[in-house]
Amino acid sequence: MVAIKSITAIAALSLVNTAQAWYNDLPSCLSPFDPFVYTGCYDNGQTGQKEALTLRTDLDQQNMTVATCVSHCKVSTALLPEDQCTFPCTGNSSETCGGDTEINIWMDPTFPPLADQTDVSEYVPVGCWTDEATEGKALFYRQDSLDSSTMTTKDCLQSCLSGGFPFAGTEYGGECYCGVVVGNGTALATDASTCNMPCNGNSDETCGGPSRLSLYVAKDLESLEPCGTPPDTSSTITTPPATSTKPPTTSSTTTAPVCTTTTVTPSKCEYKVGKWCSNPVPEWKDKSSCLVSFSQCLLQSTSCFLKAGLPDALSCFQYTEWCTALDLYCLTKCVGTACDKPTFIKKSPPKGGNPPTTQTSTTACPTTVVTTTKTKTTTTPAPTSSCPVPTPTGICTQPTNKKYGYAPGKPVGGIPLPIVTCNNIKNDWNNGNVFKMYTDQNSQNCPTYTRPKCSSACVDACKTQFQQCESVYTDGCKKGLFNSPWKDADAACQAQYNDCLTINKNVKGDGKCTTWTC
Template sequence: MAAAIAAVALVGRVQATEVALPPCLDPFQPFVYSGCFLEGSSQVLPYRSPAPSDGMTVEKCVAECKGNGYRYAGLVYYGNCYCGTTVLGTPAEESQCSYPCNGDSSEMCGGDKTFSIYQDPTFQPVEDATVEDYSPLGCWTDDSSLGRALTYRQDGVDGATLTTEKCLQSCRDGGFPFAGTEFGGECFCGVVIGNDTFAAPADECNMPCNGNAAQTCGGRSRLNLFVADELQSLQPCGYVPPVSSSTALPPVSTSVPSSSSAPPSTSAASTTSAPLTTAAPPTTTTKGAASTTSSSLCVSTTVVPPTCEWKCGKWCSTPLPDWSDVSSCKTAWSNCALQVASCFKGAGWPEVLDCFDFGEWCADVSSYCGSNPRGGCKKSDFWHRKPAKGHSPAKTTTVTTTCAPATSTSTKPAASSTTTTTTQCPIPTPTNLCHQPTNLWFGYGPGKPVGGIEMPVVTCNDLARDWPGYPFKGYTDTDSGRCRRYPRNGCTSACADACKDQYEDCVDVYAQGCKVRPRRSLGGDGGDNYFEFARAVDKRTYRWHDNYSGALGKCKAQYRDCLRVNRGVTGAGKCPRFGGW
């Protein structure tokens, strides 16, 4: 109880504008009961869950708070559920929290103005965090119709003298991991970044802080954003403890006879783990009790992979992993499909049109995987049928040398050896967590987006170091480490980012094509070559049948519909463990 009371902090008045996230449906560590608290001049917990009080239980309330990223859950008056990062109340007698929960009469749900408080044990104490723990995230937008980028405005901080440090201190005292300054004198805090909030150019945060002109405090509808990982849950909703596994070869029993004709002796046998080797086995000649070994030939194969397997303008794809069966072929297809969005972002006009060909090439990989090709399912065979554009396949060099002589056999037990293992990042499924919207009036829908430009794929994070806290990732770069990552309760934001990326590509490629009607010659003096290219453009982009204004209108309509259909998307049941969808 003393520890729970020590975690309670009193902070200044805040104003909340919250967009609710869904409850956590994945298993998580149970919240710990912290006691009964009396409401004073301030509300005990600021966020009220939209879940109805009818049927409310302790379990339902803590799931609401876990899903929304809060440290505390509180129940009052038979089942009204609240959440917060700190408790703005004073301890009360347990007898004052005696109202049974509407959904389970065996549980207590506070009292008239008293709250039964539960705490998430996966958070570190607020006292352990300092202002220095906040790291800058840059300039972000705060102009969405879906709500503020950060929920809690710190009205207790004097805007006329606002500095970055004052805002960070207020958010730290409130236990908020996110902090932001805006419009020179406004301070906001939050537990998550709001839906439809995006990174903005740094020069759009151009207003000096009212209390320190040498610092920048956001701009008009722009936030200078900061985050303190120390104030976030160590096990957010969807967290799965990493599982360490090792694969060992089965033990091999070997025996050394005392003579060439004598049967093996069981007492002389030793059991060792067979090491992996690339050398051919040595030839052995037995003569009496002595055993000698002659040298053999070692074959060394060096594969030099290309750095660019498919080139579209200024963009290059990461080479697909080699494959020799259907399973590894599908893995290569996943790798290919995850790179399509990055092509549209990086190729540049008009070479970006070749990204449609790259997408078709990836689809060809998928078709090849299921075609049961004669001679086996191999990358080299596929490359022969469908060579990539802009580069050649990997080069292989084979060198044959004489191996070093192996040591003679001995009756002594073999010394233990250390085996080095290499961990390869799993390639996630290209199945998108986000939904392509449908609009019969404009004619777009799943499999037929505006201009043929699909949404970037949001799926499982492929980096083990990130996965526990950020199980999802939006794949918009060939370098996975530069892609945006998202926590379990950040799926709606992830899809909002994917919708925005699709909109920008739609404008930059489809609308641009409808505007300029590209005339690029494929060589010579144009003529037939131009018409060949024009036909290719028609095929790739649904015939550019819009003018610029019409294309832009479709891109905007699709973006609005995309935000709407993906509002409230959750990752429930998805990516439950590292490397699995």
């Protein structure tokens, strides 16, 4: 089963029915991303009829290009011959932007199909989310078909699941919204207690509040490459034909020169553990850049324990050891000499992931043509700046307890305290969210905190560690995956959690992350 809205990240261009279109300021993707797939020229309906796409942006119609439309959008209707879409784009006359009642449609190919076995249990709570931004709602698709007087969380999640939406949210006790992305200007509420309205259909559940959304996300339904994920780029090396010193021979046949092209495609899943995949660590060439890659490696370890699932989560310890091996390589092999990622990977190959692929092809060398191009200068929005975090040292402290044997570098069950350190997204840092708890391999999905909320960040880190301690270590002991009795494991997890809250109670983060640097 593939729901229409599970592939709803689509872009379209048309000049039809402008008076009836539904305007909404969906967030544009300002970072590079894999291109949308063009699906064809479609009938967009006559005035008064249902349109192929229901959402219309407020982009400038007089300067439209395919790239502009697609970046803003990151169908059941009749497919027409291509010659029915004939209007040139107003921003680039070499491109086609639909027709009078026709529409060109592009589809984001990175959304997974909605499998029949997917259920509402895939949705996990994200927290209490603001829904009062001037740019629009946090989630744009209101589920008006649901009865607000009997609304429950499950009703809302099921409705969003049926449409293939990765995000779902309840608000004001009886409202349900779905979305592919979370809207601009909205954020995690600084006070979670503002989501305080019971669901109209189940008073034991919370369904948001006034301008507050109880937000849920189903990771399996999200784009496999969300906005901010670098596109699938390839490095291409063209080898010119070898020159010969042999004297020319008389021949009536002329052979075109041959070029060999080697294409290297980077891996998208460098280290795989169960349901979890790590993002590839960056390339490096010296000690400094090598340590940056180590930081990126280690910051993903918490997400491994969160997402791999038992018994696979036990292999997350091996991933952490792999990161430690990288740290040792940086400190010993990059001293006074050049070092690089391929050398390390050859010595310590990652497990389970997909290695980079290399393809070699031989073709006739292209003829060099010199052309003159007129350059038109345009102003485009600056992409969201981000950088690897320079150090994995966090502001929260792992507690010590001699009775249970845990200490810094030796947490219960080996489950590390999530790292809370500087925010690596510049515009978010500029908005005052200087700290981030790294619990997702995609740092854009990680919760952020202002400086006054440092202690809250550490509370969340302690809570996350405790949840992982219980779900991996205690449950693992119950299943015989560890040697300790499960009751002892549970007691140690509980004690560590209480000590963690105590030792991090007054964390202020003074002197930390005062400037944003790459």
